[in-house]
Amino acid sequence: MSTGTFPPAGDWIRGISVRQPWTTAIVSGAKTIENRPQHWSWRGLVLLHAGLQTDRTALRVPLVVRTIRGRDLPTGAVIGVARLTGCHQDPDGSPPCSEWAEPGLWHLELVDVQELALPIPARGQLGPWKPTEDLVAQVRQQLPGLRP
Numbered sequence: 001m002s003t004g005t006f007p008p009a010g011d012w013i014r015g016i017s018v019r020q021p022w023t024t025a026i027v028s029g030a031k032t033i034e035n036r037p038q039h040w041s042w043r044g045l046v047l048l049h050a051g052l053q054t055d056r057t058a059l060r061v062p063l064v065v066r067t068i069r070g071r072d073l074p075t076g077a078v079i080g081v082a083r084l085t086g087c088h089q090d091p092d093g094s095p096p097c098s099e100w101a102e103p104g105l106w107h108l109e110l111v112d113v114q115e116l117a118l119p120i121p122a123r124g125q126l127g128p129w130k131p132t133e134d135l136v137a138q139v140r141q142q143l144p145g146l147r148p
Contacts, residue, residue, distance in 0.1 A: 010130035012148035015047040016084075016108075017124030020073040021058050023050040025100070027080035027115040030067045033098045035105040040087045042128045045146070047139060048080040048113075049124035063099060077119035078131075078139060081146060082110040116142045 006012070018026065018034060025031035026048055052075050058064050086109040090097055101107050120138045122131075131139075140146050 006148060009133050009136040013045040013047065013081075013131060013136060014042050014084075014128040015049050015078070015122075015124055015131045015135075016128060017049040017051045017126065019051045019058075020054045020075055021064050021068045022055065023048055023079060024071050024073055025064060025067045026082065026110060027113060028067055028071065029113055031098075031100045032110055032113075033100050033107040034110060035100075035102040036087075036108055037105060038127075039106050040084070040108055040128060043084055043086070045148070046082055046084050046110075046128070047078045047122075047131055047135070048082055049078050049122060050075050050119070051124055052076045074119040076121055076123075078116065078122050078135065079119045080113060080115045081139060081143060082114070083112040085109045085111055114143055114146075118142065 022031065026034065054073065054075065087106050089106055090101060090103065096103065097107055120135065122135055
């Protein structure tokens, strides 16, 4: 698939790897923040990559169980796209910004989440990563309206 007039993928989209079941909670639309130990400066589109590992303890958290009930938990694949609009920490002593927020961590703000109909096998990495042109082309086959 041709990228047409799009800039190179690494210029307008990044990937974020998240362990399951957290990735599925994000693509469900319920989890609108992702907790990270460091601030992220990237703003824009991110591929939501389900990492190879599953957080087994999270599978016993009632909020998570209610959110992912009946959904597949693919790993090692891109399963959605979101727009990262900000990154913040909650001020000390203030209530959390979301029921998904972990105190003391940075919260990536995710909006406009789109789930892929079919997971796309891919390798991720820690921190924001640059996807290949081929991976972005595969995502755009499922989300043809995806634009920089």
